[in-house]
Amino acid sequence: VLQALGRYVAGEADLDAALALQPRSAYALQLRGEMRRKLGKHAKAIADYDAALDIAPRYVPALAGRGAALRASGRHQDAVRDYDAALILEPQNASVLAGRGAAKLELGQHQEALADFSAALEFDPHNEFANWGHKAAGARGGKAAPQT
Template identity: 35%
Template sequence: MHFGSNQSDEVSRGSCGNDSFPGLDSVDEKAMKMNAFKRWRTGSAVLGLFSLLLLVCGCSKSPAELQKKYMSLGEHYLAEGKLNEAVIEFQNLLKVNPKSAQGHYELGKAYQRKGWLIESVIQYREAVKLAPLMLDAHLSLAQYAINSGQWNPAKSEISAILKIDPSNARGWTYAGQRMSATGREAEAQKDLEHALSLKPGYPRALVAMGDLKRKQNHLKQAKDYYDKALSSAPSNSRAWAGLGLILQAKGKNDEALADFKKALAVDPDNLRSHIILANFMASQGHLHKAV
């Protein structure tokens, strides 16, 4: 009875165990290992992703840091004359902060040096819209208005400059240039003298005074002003062009041509110098060289 019971128990274990489903224990073990591997792999992937996110977050910069980075790079490239690279960096800065007045101003400077005058003016205007007291942007806009003969915009910018800084010699120089161009020569003289009293020996004001004296046909005085400007600023293209115009007025065309070429040599991108040289060549009958 005891034996039979043992036999029955043995059969029962066999029929319910390995005989009917051979290898069941090994299948369960493999399944468990596979599930464990899957869990490990999933966990590792999540951990890896989390680590990557931590790394990215740790290396990312704040908007302020990015602006500082792009500004620094842009200024570096601008100083080295790498204008395209400078433009890209200032544009990157403005993508981070479209309301950066300084960013618009620096981009305007880069455009101006590339000769993209309209684009530069757009950026300068955006700068003063965002920062109405940005003196440098107003000065750049005044310079553009003076050079392009836009006397009403020039007046507005000069007023803004002198409201911000009543002792700004450059602003008073622009005021004198505008007065001279609009036929108010006595007021021009007064404004330019005031500029020189604020900043003695200021080349920009000296050249403007030379232009005024040349316009009044006081050629010796004009030459003295140009020479004085060049003594401290030998790369002043406007002074060289002024000397050339004096020589042309005296009929000394070969010497005049040399000074016109000197004006371009010191500042090859100066549009005014190109125009003066072209007009001179045309006046000499060299139309093919004037174009």
């Protein structure tokens, strides 16, 4: 609830308390990672995602969250690796496809980025991030087809 309200500092504190009681909760670690990522605490977020993945290696929200934190940290190739792992488990996850597209865009892989953004829009035509990325990839040389 606090995350939905944008109250990330309070959410982080609540999750600290929850993790003091149940330190091996992959779900709580992943949620705290999200809070920290949104607060710009990327190294701490990555550590939370790492801990969640140590407990639950196939936990897609932690893989995707770590990918987003790695991308925000400028570690785009590492982000692609996490997004690839998440997509093996959930190949139609539009948010993960869009995240991988953004990482590939930063790596200069414009056509590959465009393909990811296009696939994301097939699965979720209203995904604003994928729509932005589709336009950006096309503008950078991916030759995007017009979206209707």
